[in-house]
Amino acid sequence: xxxxxxxxxxxxxxxxxxxxKLLEITQYAILTFIFAFxxxxxxxxxxxxxxxxxxxxxxxxxxxxxxxxxQILLIVLGSYxxxxxxILIPFIFPxxxxxxxxxxxxxxxxxxxxxxxxxxSIQKNFINxxxxxxxxxxxxxTV
Amino acid sequence: xxxxYLEMLLFIIATLILSFxxxxxxxxxxxxxxxxxxxxxxxxxxxxxxxxxxxNLYSNISTLNxxxxxxxxIILIVISFYYIKKIIYLFPNKSNYKINIYVEIAMIYISxQTNFYDxxxxxxxxxxxxDD
Numbered sequence: 571x572x573x574x575x576x577x578x579x580x581x582x583x584x585x586x587x588x589x590x591k592l593l594e595i596t597q598y599a600i601l602t603f604i605f606a607f608x609x610x611x612x613x614x615x616x617x618x619x620x621x622x623x624x625x626x627x628x629x630x631x632x633x634x635x636x637x638x639x640x641q642i643l644l645i646v647l648g649s650y651x652x653x654x655x656x657i658l659i660p661f662i663f664p665x666x667x668x669x670x671x672x673x674x675x676x677x678x679x680x681x682x683x684x685x686x687x688x689x690x691s692i693q694k695n696f697i698n699x700x701x702x703x704x705x706x707x708x709x710x711x712t713v
Numbered sequence: 714x715x716x717x718y719l720e721m722l723l724f725i726i727a728t729l730i731l732s733f734x735x736x737x738x739x740x741x742x743x744x745x746x747x748x749x750x751x752x753x754x755x756x757x758x759x760x761x762x763x764x765x766x767x768x769n770l771y772s773n774i775s776t777l778n779x780x781x782x783x784x785x786x787i788i789l790i791v792i793s794f795y796y797i798k799k800i801i802y803l804f805p806n807k808s809n810y811k812i813n814i815y816v817e818i819a820m821i822y823i824s825x826q827t828n829f830y831d832x833x834x835x836x837x838x839x840x841x842x843x844d845d
Contacts, residue, residue: 574803581799592792599791600784611837679815683791686819687826691833 586666591676593663598656598680605652606685610692613648617641621698631706638699645689645696653681720805725817728801732818735793736825743786745774747831776839783832790826794818 617637619629661671671677690697798814823830 573805577799577802581796581803592795595791595795596788599787603784603787607833607836611841679795680791683794683815683819684787687787687790687823687829688833690823691830692837694834 587669590661590663590665590669591674593665594661594671594676595680597661597663598677599684601656601659602652602681602684603688605656606648606688607692609648609652610689613641613644614693614695616644617699618695619699621695621702626702629702634699634703634706638696638703641693641696641699645693649682649685649689652685653678656681724801724804724814727804728797728814728817729821731797731800732821733825735797736822739786739789739793740826740828742789743782744828745779745782745832747774747828747835774835776836779832779836779839783829783836786829786832790822790829 617640619633619637621629657677661677664671794815797818801814
């Protein structure tokens with residue numbers, strides 16, 4: 571019960587520190603959006619396989635698997651380095667001097683959330699490759 | 714031991730319900746009518762050129778408005794993530810297990826927020842003018 575009381579106090583707390591925290595998460599999420607949007611498009615282009623009804627049989631399993639793995643590798647490296655680059659930019663809106671930026675990993679929360687959402691939305695060819703791979707391996711047509 | 718597992722199950726189900734409904738709500742708040750076809754078909758069809766072809770895309774939204782909408786959408790997503798975690802921790806957590814709820818919420822948000830996906834693709838199309 572004590573735990574519930576403590577946590578509910580935390581939930582409804584709204585002061586300058588909480589507001590700064592939300593601002594920090596938002597700032598890093600927006601910065602990540604910019605970086606992840608362009609790098610996601612680039613990665614999807616590098617590992618692009620044209621999947622159309624005409625050439626679907628011409629795509630070999632080797633090409634499909636190798637490009638999927640390459641894309642995963644680039645996604646992992648991209649997210650690692652984007653995080654490193656974005657963290658170089660300091661939090662610009664601390665509303666109170668008592669606020670210590672990123673004390674509870676606020677920047678990392680904003681970055682990882684935005685990165686996941688944007689990368690999954692932008693890399694359409696990656697999703698198509700995974701679906702084709704699933705179809706090849708298990709003979710399940712996703713319609 | 715069984716109690717711990719039940720507690721964990723409650724934790725996971727609560728996260729699922731909260732993120733599902735909040736995800737739907739956020740997607741509806743910033744909804745832009747982009748595609749005439751169903752969005753899910755982007756994932757399910759091998760050929761999606763017909764979905765992103767110019768005939769099926771509404772073009773009356775300005776690019777600036779679209780970027781602004783996406784940014785607001787992202788802001789609401791991250792704030793809701795933050796508060797969902799706070800709400801989830803109101804549940805009893807005696808065993809103090811560390812589950813990465815962010816992964817669960819992210820997976821549900823990605824599946825539920827189809828309009829967000831469409832907006833990102835439309836922005837890509839606007840900036841690079843391609844139909845990939």
